[in-house]
Amino acid sequence: xxxxxxxxxxxxxxxxxxxxxxxxxxxxxxxxxxxxxxxxxxxxxxxxxxxxxxxxxxxxxxxxxxxxxxxxxxxxxxxxxxxxxxxxxxxxxxxxxxxxxxxxxxxxxxxxxxxxxxxxxxxxxxxxxxxxxxxxxxxxxxxxxxxxxxxxxxxxxxxxxxxxxxxxxxxxxxxxxxxxxxxxxxxxxxxxxxxxxxxxxxxxxxxxxxxxxxxxxxxxxxxxxxxxxxxxxxxxxxxxxxxxxxxxxxxxxxxxxxxxxxxxxxxxxxxxxxxxxxxxxxxxxxxxxxxxxxxxxxxxxxxxxxxxxxxxxxxxxxxxxxxxxxxxxxxxxxxxxxxxxxxxxxxxxxxxxxxxxxxxxxxxxxxxxxxxxxxxxxxxxxxxxxxxxxxxxxxxxxxxxxxxxx
Amino acid sequence: xxxxxxxxxxxxxxxxxxxxxxxxxxxxxxxxxxxxxxxxxxxxxxxxxxxxxxxxxxxxxxxxxxxxxxxxxxxxxxxxxxxxxxxxxxxxxxxxxxxxxxxxxxxxxxxxxxxxxxxxxxxxxxxxxxxxxxxxxxxxxxxxxxxxxxxxxxxxxxxxxxxxxxxxxxxxxxxxxxxxxxxxxxxxxxxxxxxxxxxxxxxxxxxxxxxxxxxxxxxxxxxxxxxxxxxxxxxxxxxxxxxxxxxxxxxxxxxxxxxxxxxxxxxxxxxxxxxxxxxxxxxxxxxxxxxxxxxxxxxxxxxxxxxxxxxxxxxxxxxxxxxxxxxxxxxxxxxxxxxxxxxxxxxxxxxxxxxxxxxxxxxxxxxxxxxxxxxxxxxxxxxxxxxxxxxxxxxxxxxxxxxxxx
Numbered sequence: 001x002x003x004x005x006x007x008x009x010x011x012x013x014x015x016x017x018x019x020x021x022x023x024x025x026x027x028x029x030x031x032x033x034x035x036x037x038x039x040x041x042x043x044x045x046x047x048x049x050x051x052x053x054x055x056x057x058x059x060x061x062x063x064x065x066x067x068x069x070x071x072x073x074x075x076x077x078x079x080x081x082x083x084x085x086x087x088x089x090x091x092x093x094x095x096x097x098x099x100x101x102x103x104x105x106x107x108x109x110x111x112x113x114x115x116x117x118x119x120x121x122x123x124x125x126x127x128x129x130x131x132x133x134x135x136x137x138x139x140x141x142x143x144x145x146x147x148x149x150x151x152x153x154x155x156x157x158x159x160x161x162x163x164x165x166x167x168x169x170x171x172x173x174x175x176x177x178x179x180x181x182x183x184x185x186x187x188x189x190x191x192x193x194x195x196x197x198x199x200x201x202x203x204x205x206x207x208x209x210x211x212x213x214x215x216x217x218x219x220x221x222x223x224x225x226x227x228x229x230x231x232x233x234x235x236x237x238x239x240x241x242x243x244x245x246x247x248x249x250x251x252x253x254x255x256x257x258x259x260x261x262x263x264x265x266x267x268x269x270x271x272x273x274x275x276x277x278x279x280x281x282x283x284x285x286x287x288x289x290x291x292x293x294x295x296x297x298x299x300x301x302x303x304x305x306x307x308x309x310x311x312x313x314x315x316x317x318x319x320x321x322x323x324x325x326x327x328x329x330x331x332x333x334x335x336x337x338x339x340x341x342x343x344x345x346x347x348x349x350x351x352x353x354x355x356x357x358x359x360x361x362x363x364x365x366x367x368x369x370x371x372x373x374x375x376x377x378x379x380x381x382x383x384x385x386x387x388x389x390x391x392x393x394x395x396x397x398x399x400x401x402x403x404x405x406x
Numbered sequence: 407x408x409x410x411x412x413x414x415x416x417x418x419x420x421x422x423x424x425x426x427x428x429x430x431x432x433x434x435x436x437x438x439x440x441x442x443x444x445x446x447x448x449x450x451x452x453x454x455x456x457x458x459x460x461x462x463x464x465x466x467x468x469x470x471x472x473x474x475x476x477x478x479x480x481x482x483x484x485x486x487x488x489x490x491x492x493x494x495x496x497x498x499x500x501x502x503x504x505x506x507x508x509x510x511x512x513x514x515x516x517x518x519x520x521x522x523x524x525x526x527x528x529x530x531x532x533x534x535x536x537x538x539x540x541x542x543x544x545x546x547x548x549x550x551x552x553x554x555x556x557x558x559x560x561x562x563x564x565x566x567x568x569x570x571x572x573x574x575x576x577x578x579x580x581x582x583x584x585x586x587x588x589x590x591x592x593x594x595x596x597x598x599x600x601x602x603x604x605x606x607x608x609x610x611x612x613x614x615x616x617x618x619x620x621x622x623x624x625x626x627x628x629x630x631x632x633x634x635x636x637x638x639x640x641x642x643x644x645x646x647x648x649x650x651x652x653x654x655x656x657x658x659x660x661x662x663x664x665x666x667x668x669x670x671x672x673x674x675x676x677x678x679x680x681x682x683x684x685x686x687x688x689x690x691x692x693x694x695x696x697x698x699x700x701x702x703x704x705x706x707x708x709x710x711x712x713x714x715x716x717x718x719x720x721x722x723x724x725x726x727x728x729x730x731x732x733x734x735x736x737x738x739x740x741x742x743x744x745x746x747x748x749x750x751x752x753x754x755x756x757x758x759x760x761x762x763x764x765x766x767x768x769x770x771x772x773x774x775x776x777x778x779x780x781x782x783x784x785x786x787x788x789x790x791x792x793x794x795x796x797x798x799x800x801x802x803x804x805x806x807x808x809x810x811x812x
Contacts, residue, residue: 002635002636002660002662003607003609003635003636003637003660005609005662005663005666007573008517008575008576008609009516009517009666010515010516010517010518010519011519013516013666013669013670014669014670015669016662016665016666016668016669017473017665017666017668017669018665019498019661019665020472020473020474022472023470030467031467031674032465032466032467033465033466034465035462035463035465035466036462036465037465038461038462038463038464038465040457040458040461040462043457043461043464044453044454044457044458044461047450047453047454047457047679048450048453048454051446051449051450051453052446052450055444055446055449055450056441056442056444056446057441057444057651058444058449058649058650058651058652059438059439059440059441059442059443059444059649059650059651059779060438060439060441060650060651060779061436061437061438061650061651062651063651064429066426066428067423067426068426092425098504098653098673098676098677099673099674101672101673101674102673109416110415110416110419111414111415111416112416113416113417127672130672131672167413169414170414201409203409203411203414229408229409230408230409231409239674243464243465244464244465244466244467244674245463245464245465245466245467245468245469245675245677245678245679246464246677246678246679247504247673247674247675247676247677247678248677254408254409255425256408256411256422257411259422259423259424259425260411260415260419260422260423262422262423263419263420263421263422263423264419264420266507266533266536266537267504267505267507267508267653268437268505268507268645268650268653269651269653270504270653270677271504271651271652271653271654271676271677271679271680272651272652272653273453273651273652273677273679273680273683274677274679274680277453277679373465373466
């Protein structure tokens with residue numbers, strides 16, 4: 001007789017997880033990275049050096065650095081954020097977290113109650129949309145074009161909300177390599193976002209986890225760098241630039257709000273060994289590693305685009321992103337990408353349907369294709385198969401890959 | 407002008423954190439361990455071996471093991487739990503977490519709603535008491551004696567609740583090296599807890615994070631080992647047996663409830679490098695490491711007890727624990743340990759006041775003294791100073807340490 005937990009469960013839970021059966025043959029979802037680009041040799045050296053020097057400090061929660069996290073990694077970030085993003089801060093303005101997802105949860109945890117309103121980009125990171133929905137907040141959406149968030153619409157929405165007596169809890173933005181469009185908010189628009197946030201006295205929640213992966217290396221100043229009043233809470237991560245299975249992210253904020261966030265971080269600290277190894281590695285190798293990684297990622301993007309052009313022709317509409325690990329692709333009007341994702345999964349292909357990644361009215365025409373983790377060969381063969389599956393289900397692309405190649 | 411986040415904050419938050427100013431001179435709180443016992447050389451070897459062999463898999467969330475965590479560490483646990491605790495399970499019954507605190511939060515997250523009732527040991531881990539209070543649940547308390555939880559009172563409380571129409575969500579217990587009393591629930595009582603849980607159809611939440619630290623090495627079978635119906639959810643950790651700054655804990659449960667818990671673990675996996683290094687280390691060295699650690703800890707306990715006897719005499723009342731890292735000490739009736747903790751902190755001594763670690767009516771007579779992290783010298787000097795502080799504030803012990811030694 002097996003004990004039945006059902007009557008003991010909360011009534012507002014997600015469905016139980018399905019057993020994990022390994023990866024699909026063509027895995028075009030998730031923030032996974034190019035495994036060959038993981039800097040294994042340098043990480044080995046870093047681990048050996050830092051453990052040899054101060055491994056015994058693992059005997060103490062938080063090492064000898066206190067609850068904000070390993071001090072040398074925060075010191076590295078002070079320099080990196082100044083150099084790359086124009087952010088001026090001290091180590092005491094940085095809280096290391098278990099990935100940027102914990103950072104997001106902590107920030108939402110101190111700011112959001114059910115019924116609150118937030119402003120978000122219309123197409124968005126699925127994990128943020130689902131989190132906000134779970135917290136029962138109202139999302140006001142701002143469209144994104146090739147220059148990032150439409151600040152003219154941001155202004156009109158802020159005005160409309162003010163007239164209605166609603167103060168949004170924050171404006172959430174992924175300004176650099178926006179997820180899923182891959183666009184970069186221009187510097188002019190960044191200044192406009194900050195001016196509006198100051199004018200309407202609304203905090204900004206800046207999520208910059210992809211900002212290292214810009215092919216040109218030219219990253220505009222962070223929103224946090226353009227405001228001196230401290231209304232911007234900035235979040236970053238090492239997942240995308242070093243390795244996603246290392247769960248290290250961070251929050252940059254002024255002390256009063258950071259102290260409030262820290263008080264709710266009741267986990268006895270985030271993983272210290274990962275922080276130690278990252279600090280040791282990044283101090284020596286961050287910039288050169290990221291430059292090489294970007295060349296690899298851009299080559300994979302080119303392969304993906306070539307495969308889409310070859311197999312989908314004009315049926316696949318997209319803008320070449322300026323960096324990152326995903327491509328946001330629009331398919332013809334009669335394609336329901338929620339349905340496409342289901343039939344593709346049966347054919348061994350995982351893609352993100354647009355409905356999980358956008359609140360826009362045309363969400364079900366879009367798919368997100370992650371290109372960092374698959375090999376060049378998997379990108380070519382997987383997109384060819386996706387075209388066949390899509391043709392079989394929806395009749396588009398009109399000429400399937402096999403026919404086109406015949 | 408600094409932006410004021412106050413109007414944007416939730417109204418139910420804890421007080422903001424204070425800036426961290428380093429450790430007190432005598433740090434007798436927290437689960438910190440003996441730094442000299444951290445197996446640095448073997449951890450270096452483990453890190454190098456596992457990174458060399460499979461470091462590139464860090465490029466994928468969850469490595470190649472899926473969302474339950476690094477498979478070789480789960481495989482190690484299958485063997486370890488059988489060998490040490492009598493638990494029969496497979497790797498698919500184990501979810502690796504970011505320390506046992508995340509395990510506790512995940513379990514509470516699927517089971518508890520405000521207004522629910524849980525059964526807990528009267529003296530208890532402060533972090534659990536505060537978490538349950540935050541969730542707005544009613545705690546029914548069971549006293550602990552030298553053999554662990556009083557199962558006769560457990561039975562009467564279960565009967566009383568049943569008569570009142572209340573089904574508790576679980577019976578929470580730390581059966582091996584109970585926190586803070588250091589007692590071990592006897593095997594007879596373990597069988598009684600399981601029989602009562604089955605009879606009343608109430609789940610058991612077993613928290614075994616100290617169970618490796620039993621001086622004799624004789625660990626009774628886990629509660630999970632004594633029940634075949636799956637009503638026990640078992641939690642463990644590597645924090646206390648290897649190093650607390652490594653944030654790796656685990657949940658053992660039947661798949662239906664584990665799948666429900668896993669569905670709410672929205673963190674993209676716990677830190678993988680720590681899991682990899684632990685798996686490599688533990689497979690070769692776990693038992694020998696823990697045996698040596700226990701000898702070191704027992705020697706520190708002896709020093710602490712000697713210092714208490716010398717400085718407090720009969721004013722300090724305690725039972726020598728059979729393992730662990732803390733001693734639970736009762737002081738004379740006129741001592742308010744909440745006040746003592748404040749004045750001790752001013753003198754550079756950190757201790758846990760009983761009110762944070764017990765719901766009993768005499769909670770403010772107790773203090774918890776953690777002895778794993780301080781050196782032998784710090785234990786001696788710190789207890790002497792604590793006796794002086796206590797004498798200065800409360801007049802007990804009647805003869806202070808300096809006078810006694812004069």
